[in-house]
Amino acid sequence: MPMFKALAACPDAVVLKPDMAKYVAVARDVRALMRDLTPLVEPVSIDEAFLDLSGTERLHHASAAVSMARLAKRIEEEIGITVSVGLSHNKFLAKMASDLDKPRGFAVIGREETLSFLASKPVSMIWGVGKALETKLAREGITRISQLQKMEEHDLMARFGSMGSRLYRLSRGLDSRHVEPVHETKSISAETTFMRDISDRAELDRILWPLCDKVATRAKAAGLSGSTVVLKLKTADFKTRTRNQTLPDPTQLAEVIYRTASPMLARETTGTSFRLLGVGISGLADGDLADPPDMLDPAATRRAEAERAMDRLRAKFGDKSIVKGRGMKK
Template identity: 55%
Template sequence: MGYRRALNDHPDLHSLCRDCLHLWAGAPGDGRCPRCGSPRLAIHDELPSLSLAHIDCDSFYATVEKRDDPSLRDKPVIIGGGHRGVVSAACYVARVYGVRSAMPMYKALDLCPDAVVIRPNMEKYAAVGQEIRKLMRAVTPLVEPLSIDEAFLDLAGTERLHGTPPAQTLAGLIRRIENRIGVSASVGLSYNKFLAKVASDLEKPRGFAIIGQKEAQTFLADKPVNMIWGVGKALEKKLNQNGFQVIGDLLREDEHSLIKRYGVMGRRLYRFARGQDSRKVEPESETKSISVEYTFDTDIDSFEILAAELSKMCDKLSARMQKKGYGARTVTLKLKDRDFHLITRSKTLPDPTQRAEIFFNIGLDLLKPEINGTAYRLMGIGGSELVEASEADPPSLANPDSLRKAHLDKTITEIREKLGPSALVKGFPPQ
């Protein structure tokens, strides 16, 4: 990483204190800020000129829970769906024991039996994520969310607006996120998206890592090829078999040969290995789908029980569609069995909908053929090919009652939001 290089070898270094935000030319004589004495410094010769950042909150779900319950501060905390679920997030205390995201819960509890397990509260996490995003947008309009707790930011040209270079503005933003919202985050600062994302993982938690243009290829040369965005396990295995163990190995190939061997991905391999990434930060990409899914505490093979769970999910899906202002033209059912084999089944509707009853009827039709003795550990229902809410559930001469039923769904959602999800329980006619 750039600022770990020997300080004496780089007379053009700049230093930034991440606590008091003091910025000065040169290296700190004793490794501390001359103004406040903090050792939390960012030091790099390209620090004033870099403007593309990736911000990633540290163990976000667990940090939010610790913020809301200070008694958990020093305890191992796992966010997940019960004994039969998987780990959604693990705090850094739990990670010391080897607990990782996506690990089966039983394995996580074997590794860390004293962990406090908390079921995910996605609505709370989403609300906190929106608060953080609001602070991000206050420093630049070019914010591209990747998930609820991470985003790319392009701060090029913001010096005139804030009176500070991007690195200093970012350090102030991270300080505000910690002080106002109570969660910590790590920053990767570079000259493109690929390297900014790589940098944000280098010093977690509360990191501020920098990869400059001068050192990019040297930095990447000895890193495993799976560090390149888009290289999953299958492609990594294929690359290794072909003699590409580290990113530097890709430098011996020209772009044409990599494209010939790996298709479109070959172009990315060629360019990313050289620290090249021309992708722009795209603010708030359009929502592609909305879904609800649940991991059961015990595997379920009963059609009646799965149908009852599906009914609840469709109510939630309808409420989310209404809240976000969308209707869906395609409905997709998702099932995962005890061996983690995933099944997805979809159906496209003649007209888009927000209605829970329609989601349920379609979901039930997709579910019936999969009831064959297989026990499922997870089920989900979602809608895609989204349209504006005004285009959903149009009046139909063939079904003149459809408008009344759509209005009823909205009324039920409003009552549940005010009085709680169990205020009204809706039944569906037998299939």
């Protein structure tokens, strides 16, 4: 639920702001422990990943279940957070198992019990079955996975198109997807959904700066830079606008991102109300290529040096130790 809807429903709620930098750092530490078990780690989100433990029994002198129990214990002792583990013979079932016993859960779906385990579950537990498809299946009298298990693939495809083939396979616990450990990062972005729709240009611009700062912080932490700045807006009627501008050189500086995104934002603020604002960089390159000295614009070089000096102070004294004037609340 978007925060503005939550506050409309509960105006007296106390809202604790997220600490994304902390979450990213902890996620990185957790994945380092995962990679001690296997190099085949596929991050799905900041707090979720698939691991392929095939062939690791000899290396760790333990079954996959024991290895995962040890990992969960190590994460709790060394990092201080709890995790839930789902173990099975493919990604679909492993994901389903991980949701069975939260928090601090540990569930295993064995190959032999797959069909019987799935049979009693609602169709909504199948990956890809959202509210709309669940309603459509219910109209056909299909509410349990056991009903799908009794149907032929061609019948399901005749009723539900290509989704019918997926329903046929997943209802039987069949999933041929592999764990893919290498995912090239294509962009770095940050966005926020407002508690109320905003049309005022100055207010939107004030919101833009901290988003640019977040993108720059993430790019620097990842050792990456971007050659294109991307602005994202979502109107009050949920229509998305995306604008982008390519830079002469890749950047990882908040000031450069802001000075590129702000004019793009100004062109879009013509009275339209927006419910979301986002900014990012794409066309990623190595961070060493970022922001070379500009002999034709000494002021740009001074701004870059100032931002790097701020980065050093923040690293020593904390993120809030020094901010730009435009980053202060009105």
